[in-house]
Amino acid sequence: MLGKLDWSAIPFDQPIPLIAGAVVLVAILAVLTWVVVKGHLPYLWSEWITSVDHKRIGVMYILLASVMLLRGGSDAIMMRIQQAVAYQSQGYLPPEHYNQIFSAHGTIMIFFVAMPFVIGLMNLIVPLQLGVRDVAFPTLNSVGFWLTATGALLVNLSLVVGEFARTGWLAFPPLSELSYSPGVGVDYYAWSLQISGVGTLVAGINLVTTVLKLRTKGMNYLRMPMFCWTTLASNLLIVAAFPILTATLAMLLLDRYLGFHFFTNEAGGNVMMFMNLIWAWGHPEVYILVLPAFGIFSEVVSTFSGKALFGYRSMVLATMAICVISFMVWLHHFFTMGAGPDVNAIFGIASMIIAIPTGVKIYNWLFTMYGGRIRFATPMLWSVGFMVTFIVGGLTGVLLAVPPADFMLHNSMFLVAHFHNVIIGGVLFGAFAGFEYWFPKAFGFRLDERWGKLAFWFTFLGFFITFVPLYIAGMLGMTRRMQHYDVAAWRPWMIVAAIGMAVLTIGVICQIVQIVVSIRNREALRDRTGDPWDGRSLEWATSSPPPVFNFAFNPDVRGEDAYWDMKARAQQQSLERDRPEYQDIEMPRNSPTGFVCAFFATIMGFALIWHIWWMVILGGLGAWATFVVFAWRDHDEYVIPAEEVAAIDRVNLEERRDLVSMAGTV
Amino acid sequence: MAMTATAGHAHADPHHIGVVIEHPGPASKRIVTAYGFWIFLLSDIVMFSCFFAAYAVLSGQTAGGPKGSEIFEQRNVAIETVCLLLSSFTCGMASIAADVRNRFWFYLGMTVTCVLGLIFLVIEFREFADLVARGYGPSRSAFLTAFFSLVGCHGLHVSAGVLWLLTMMAQVFAKGFRADVLRRIMCFALFWHALDIVWVGVFSVVYLLGSAA
Numbered sequence: 001m002l003g004k005l006d007w008s009a010i011p012f013d014q015p016i017p018l019i020a021g022a023v024v025l026v027a028i029l030a031v032l033t034w035v036v037v038k039g040h041l042p043y044l045w046s047e048w049i050t051s052v053d054h055k056r057i058g059v060m061y062i063l064l065a066s067v068m069l070l071r072g073g074s075d076a077i078m079m080r081i082q083q084a085v086a087y088q089s090q091g092y093l094p095p096e097h098y099n100q101i102f103s104a105h106g107t108i109m110i111f112f113v114a115m116p117f118v119i120g121l122m123n124l125i126v127p128l129q130l131g132v133r134d135v136a137f138p139t140l141n142s143v144g145f146w147l148t149a150t151g152a153l154l155v156n157l158s159l160v161v162g163e164f165a166r167t168g169w170l171a172f173p174p175l176s177e178l179s180y181s182p183g184v185g186v187d188y189y190a191w192s193l194q195i196s197g198v199g200t201l202v203a204g205i206n207l208v209t210t211v212l213k214l215r216t217k218g219m220n221y222l223r224m225p226m227f228c229w230t231t232l233a234s235n236l237l238i239v240a241a242f243p244i245l246t247a248t249l250a251m252l253l254l255d256r257y258l259g260f261h262f263f264t265n266e267a268g269g270n271v272m273m274f275m276n277l278i279w280a281w282g283h284p285e286v287y288i289l290v291l292p293a294f295g296i297f298s299e300v301v302s303t304f305s306g307k308a309l310f311g312y313r314s315m316v317l318a319t320m321a322i323c324v325i326s327f328m329v330w331l332h333h334f335f336t337m338g339a340g341p342d343v344n345a346i347f348g349i350a351s352m353i354i355a356i357p358t359g360v361k362i363y364n365w366l367f368t369m370y371g372g373r374i375r376f377a378t379p380m381l382w383s384v385g386f387m388v389t390f391i392v393g394g395l396t397g398v399l400l401a402v403p404p405a406d407f408m409l410h411n412s413m414f415l416v417a418h419f420h421n422v423i424i425g426g427v428l429f430g431a432f433a434g435f436e437y438w439f440p441k442a443f444g445f446r447l448d449e450r451w452g453k454l455a456f457w458f459t460f461l462g463f464f465i466t467f468v469p470l471y472i473a474g475m476l477g478m479t480r481r482m483q484h485y486d487v488a489a490w491r492p493w494m495i496v497a498a499i500g501m502a503v504l505t506i507g508v509i510c511q512i513v514q515i516v517v518s519i520r521n522r523e524a525l526r527d528r529t530g531d532p533w534d535g536r537s538l539e540w541a542t543s544s545p546p547p548v549f550n551f552a553f554n555p556d557v558r559g560e561d562a563y564w565d566m567k568a569r570a571q572q573q574s575l576e577r578d579r580p581e582y583q584d585i586e587m588p589r590n591s592p593t594g595f596v597c598a599f600f601a602t603i604m605g606f607a608l609i610w611h612i613w614w615m616v617i618l619g620g621l622g623a624w625a626t627f628v629v630f631a632w633r634d635h636d637e638y639v640i641p642a643e644e645v646a647a648i649d650r651v652n653l654e655e656r657r658d659l660v661s662m663a664g665t666v
Numbered sequence: 667m668a669m670t671a672t673a674g675h676a677h678a679d680p681h682h683i684g685v686v687i688e689h690p691g692p693a694s695k696r697i698v699t700a701y702g703f704w705i706f707l708l709s710d711i712v713m714f715s716c717f718f719a720a721y722a723v724l725s726g727q728t729a730g731g732p733k734g735s736e737i738f739e740q741r742n743v744a745i746e747t748v749c750l751l752l753s754s755f756t757c758g759m760a761s762i763a764a765d766v767r768n769r770f771w772f773y774l775g776m777t778v779t780c781v782l783g784l785i786f787l788v789i790e791f792r793e794f795a796d797l798v799a800r801g802y803g804p805s806r807s808a809f810l811t812a813f814f815s816l817v818g819c820h821g822l823h824v825s826a827g828v829l830w831l832l833t834m835m836a837q838v839f840a841k842g843f844r845a846d847v848l849r850r851i852m853c854f855a856l857f858w859h860a861l862d863i864v865w866v867g868v869f870s871v872v873y874l875l876g877s878a879a
Contacts (some may be wrong), residue, residue, distance in 0.1 A: 026767075039709060109870070118773060132692055136698050136701075136702055137699075137702060196724050201706075201709060202676070205702055205706050206702070207707070208702075208705050209701050209702040209705060212701065213692070213693040213697060213698045213701050213702075214692045214698065215689055215692065216689075216691055216692065216694065217688065217689065217690060217691035218688050218689055218691075219689050220688070220689045221689075223689075232677075238709075239705055239708065239709045239712075240709070240712055241712075242709070243709045243710065243712040243713035243716070244712060244713070244716055246713055247713045247716035247717060247720075248716065250815075251720065251815065254804075254815060258804065258805070259804075259805035260811040260814075260815065261724075261727075261729075261804075261805060261807065261808040261811045262720060262724070262811055262812070262815075264808075266728070267729040267806070267807050267808055267811075268724060268727025268728065268729040268807055268808030269724075269727075269808050269811070270723055270724060270727070270808065270811065272718060273719075273723050273724075277716060277719075277720075288717070413699070521869070545810045550855070553694070554691065557689075579804075588842070628833060631833070631846075631850070632837070632840070633838060636846070
């Protein structure tokens with residue numbers, strides 16, 4: 001009846017996951033009770049859960065990422081403490097639990113923190129920057145978000161019901177095959193990634209179509225803000241790479257569920273095929289994450305230097321070059337696995353070549369700052385901090401791209417330090433810069449600068465205190481994923497890294513305090529004009545938060561830096577922009593399709609993990625029926641009358657009038 | 667929709683000298699939907715290409731089991747291919763009927779497409795069942811693993827296509843040729859034709875090359 005599921009799945013003998021799970025459960029129940037008692041449930045349901053508004057969905061993506069960041073961060077803290085104490089002893093985490101933690105940490109940080117954070121920012125901002133009212137497929141957008149949330153839910157469920165994979169975040173076979181991992185851990189891993197992967201693919205298709213087909217009048221390709229270009233590149237990579245992940249995990253699941261022989265040791269299976277396939281997805285994946293961050297830095301550096309982006313066209317070229325070359329370097333993840341010197345040389349050179357467009361970008365940002373009037377607001381601090389940190393990470397990456405050096409450093413703590421150096425220094429700093437920069441656009445008030453700067457400095461310093469020791473430990477021969485060790489020379493560095501982790505944690509706390517303080521002081525921090533940073537692109541041309549229709553009129557773009565140009569123009573014409581007649585606006589209606597579909601996907605995923613076949617069929621039928629019901633509805637749009645549009649727009653125009661008369665005077 | 671060359675705006679665009687071709691603005695819903703679906707099909711083809719690659723890697727790994735030439739029956743594959751190619755034609759007829767809002771020809775085209783798709787699925791299912799009965803199931807060898815997965819993945823797509831086809835017929839029956847229904851019919855047709863293209867790949871790589879070896 002319930003497949004493999006019984007009471008032995010609950011880890012009653014392990015206090016840590018049980019207590020953590022109980023705390024999370026209590027927190028969730030408390031929030032739910034509060035929501036219901038206070039009567040917020042109808043609001044949440046109609047304005048957020050069923051929303052197909054790209055801004056709301058973007059915010060929900062970022063919320064999901066933030067919550068999961070705390071989960072993945074807790075895993076990181078536990079690992080750093082374990083390695084600080086586990087010198088010639090077992091530490092406090094038993095091996096099977098430690099292995100689950102590092103696997104969950106990697107999986108969560110990549111799939112449920114970095115991905116939703118950048119997809120959330122792209123969702124929130126790209127339609128605004130393109131001057132349009134929504135993404136190409138609003139309801140599918142909601143489906144994509146909720147499927148991602150389903151994946152996150154399943155990963156967290158594994159904490160208390162069953163176990164998570166002990167195989168590392170990419171579940172290499174033969175370890176991940178049934179003979180070596182008989183439990184449900186790998187199944188939790190694979191099904192949560194399959195389901196959230198569908199969500200990511202949907203988001204990718206949606207954003208590619210949005211950028212290529214839904215630009216406002218005059219928004220030629222070479223007038224798009226840099227963030228739109230990097231969004232395009234990143235989502236092209238999603239469309240081309242995520243199906244590879246889906247296929248690879250499907251093969252692994254077929255091996256595990258039906259006794260196939262893709263990656264087994266027996267009957268002619270080929271383990272190296274898994275390595276090739278997973279990294280053919282995995283390497284583009286890191287560029288899927290970092291390209292949007294590059295776009296954010298381009299926007300921030302240009303805005304806070306008061307200058308147009310230096311070398312816009314070279315930036316576009318560099319972005320698209322990275323997009324293409326990122327598919328030609330995957331083998332550098334396994335130089336040591338016997339491909340031979342010629343193959344290794346080719347992939348080593350390709351990996352070094354990709355540093356060139358990245359270098360072009362760094363110089364472009366530096367030259368954008370050169371001669372500019374720089375304001376060191378929090379987003380700019382994250383950007384400058386990124387440049388310093390990312391160069392270090394990039395250079396160690398180039399070092400690892402040299403096959404002979406890689407033979408020494410492969411699978412060492414040096415590698416761990418390298419990829420954290422680029423992912424934290426690149427993606428996470430970028431996400432935080434974007435968060436600080438666009439927060440006023442999303443919510444209508446700025447974030448507290450003092451706590452923001454504190455958060456930056458603690459995170460920045462904490463990062464180096466944590467990861468420089470890991471570089472050194474790697475040089476001293478320490479391999480990754482060690483539950484305990486006996487080498488005295490590594491010990492001091494592990495202790496320093498644990499102290500660095502504490503500093504990083506203070507940075508995270510500062511950021512939470514920043515949000516709380518800013519919400520309390522929101523009246524003082526209110527952004528009335530919609531343009532708090534003297535911005536250059538179209539998202540600043542509408543109010544904060546923007547009305548549901550984004551723009552009363554689709555803007556007519558005349559050049560790069562569209563909004564900057566408008567401000568300058570408005571000043572020349574002494575403000576009197578002739579507004580044409582306001583017209584009715586049609587917007588897509590909210591729909592619970594995404595939420596209901598994800599509900600059935602959760603049931604189906606859970607049933608697949610535990611081999612409850614009748615429930616699998618039920619979940620599948622439910623998901624299909626949801627789409628049929630959606631397809632059957634007769635009214636998919638509603639109309640906002642012209643008078644209402646006019647009223648909303650005039651309020652914002654009044655607020656903006658003074659601002660426009662002062663800006664654009666460089 | 668006119669692409670206007672406006673030299674007047676050139677001063678705001680320092681990289682252009684003289685002629686600027688203005689982007690006309692957002693595309694129509696029909697274009698956007700079809701474009702997005704094309705992107706999805708491309709991603710689907712990337713997924714198929716992984717299974718093709720796996721087949722290429724594993725096709726020699728018979729582990730003492732049968733080779734392709736020992737189990738493939740060309741007559742069945744020929745019938746399957748004819749069914750699928752014909753169904754593409756009838757699917758095209760149904761699309762034309764939908765464009766001219768002719769219900770009768772639409773239903774007829776879709777029905778024939780459905781029947782041809784089902785014949786294809788039955789033949790494939792019998793081929794699979796026969797192999798399993800002879801002890802040549804997917805867990806026999808890596809070659810059979812790759813064979814069942816690649817051909818089965820295509821078969822699953824065809825099954826999903828049949829389910830979609832029936833849903834579309836029901837939608838036309840209930841809602842008529844509404845704009846959104848027409849867009850979905852267009853997407854379905856793209857899907858069905860794409861499966862045909864994939865089948866041409868399966869036919870060539872698996873059955874033709876496999877029978878020769």
